[in-house]
Amino acid sequence: MPEKMLTQGARCGYVAIIGRPNVGKSSLLNCILGQKISITARRPQTTRHRILGIKTSPDAQAIYVDTPGLQDKERRLMNRYLNRAADSAIEDVDLILFIVEAYRFTEEDERILQRLRRRGVPIVLVLNKVDRVADKKTLLPIMEQLSKKMEFAAIVPVSAWKGDNVAVLEKKVAGLLPEGPMIYPEDQVTDRSERFLAAELIREKLTRHLGQELPYALTVFVESIEEEKNLYRIAATIYVERPGQKAIVIGKKGEGLKRIGYEARLDMERMFGGKVYLELWVKVREGWSDNEHLLRSWGYDSP
Structure with missing residues (x-):
């Protein structure tokens, strides 16, 4: 330090x-x-x-x-x-x-x-x-x-x-605050990974654009992040609980998903300081918000 x-x-x-x-x-x-x-x-x-x-x-x-x-x-x-x-x-x-x-x-x-x-x-x-x-x-x-x-x-x-x-x-x-030495390096801003932050930015756009109830029925999992010089390749899956919700997320002719991906990508580029290529999929996983195994695997049990 x-x-x-x-x-x-x-x-x-x-x-x-x-x-x-x-x-x-x-x-x-x-x-x-x-x-x-x-x-x-x-x-x-x-x-x-x-x-x-x-x-x-x-x-x-x-x-x-x-x-x-x-x-x-x-x-x-x-x-x-x-x-x-x-x-x-x-x-x-x-x-x-x-x-x-x-x-x-x-x-x-x-x-x-x-x-x-x-x-x-x-x-x-x-x-x-x-x-x-x-x-x-x-x-x-x-x-x-x-x-x-x-x-x-x-x-x-x-x-x-x-x-x-x-x-x-x-x-x-x-x-x-109590007196004491610094715990983190002076240039560190958060304890969260790029994978976590990318997933959250996608979920933010979903929450802002979709209906009143739907944001509570979805979550986002980033499958991979690959960095090549000044380019980030990010693949993420949006999970919903019912087929009808999947259709809402995708939107007519895929326009809804395109808009969410576009806005999330712009925020990621500002956050990561480089170009981002973002791939999004939408999958149905019934009852994920009441599934302990899935919640654990997606980090909800690690507050």
């Missing part, structure tokens, strides 16, 4: 990003890192895996743990895995960012807060989406009301989408 990173009084630690689905956890992580690591969409269950995002500055290394949104209903085995991934992220962290929407605190938020109370680590309440609050003066009474729920280490209003006040949040985080 570079000696210059071991500055006197340097701080390093794990920071869990926790909240109900669709409050902007992944958007916040991407904003902090300055690049896309965790996929985003306006639907619950977009994030299905625990993802580390590493932000290193001269005097601190914050290792952010993005988690699936905690699920109230565990109808399928996959939902239980999502909750397991979120719960396990809280176990051994030094700090928790509890993300809620600035303009509403729901019963689901309250239930999550009750789960966090027992963890015994500092909790920073992050009020996200302040860009949607027309009168910013209303934020002060909201912050005062929420401060009565528990003794938060800090309450920070932000807009992950626009980046507003995120630098202030990062400074608060750095000050709350």
Whole structure:
């Protein structure tokens, strides 16, 4: 590890990003890192895996743990895995960012807060989406009301989408981390492989373009990645649960699959810094979201 990173009084630690689905956890992580690591969409269950995002500055290394949104209903085995991934992220962290929407605190938020109370680590309440609050003066009474729920280490209003006040949040985080040497090299941004990131980018496009229910019935597995100089050859399979879903993904004359592949390829080229040749297939695998063997093989049991 570079000696210059071991500055006197340097701080390093794990920071869990926790909240109900669709409050902007992944958007916040991407904003902090300055690049896309965790996929985003306006639907619950977009994030299905625990993802580390590493932000290193001269005097601190914050290792952010993005988690699936905690699920109230565990109808399928996959939902239980999502909750397991979120719960396990809280176990051994030094700090928790509890993300809620600035303009509403729901019963689901309250239930999550009750789960966090027992963890015994500092909790920073992050009020996200302040860009949607027309009168910013209303934020002060909201912050005062929420401060009565528990003794938060800090309450920070932000807009992950626009980046507003995120630098202030990062400074608060750095000050709350324990002193210690850096864990990861200073140029490392995530613990995830290129194969994982490619699969997630494909699933993001599927989630954004398909109907309300279908994204929950599909997953993506990257079969291979081959790198040749400045070219990545990537082959991936989209798994759905019923033949009708396969037809929806492919679209009329294959146009749906072409659009998803095109958009995913552009994002991959930006992420990997090279040209990408992407091959996509769609296959039916009935009941995959309740199949323990398949979930294990696709990484859902490794939060």
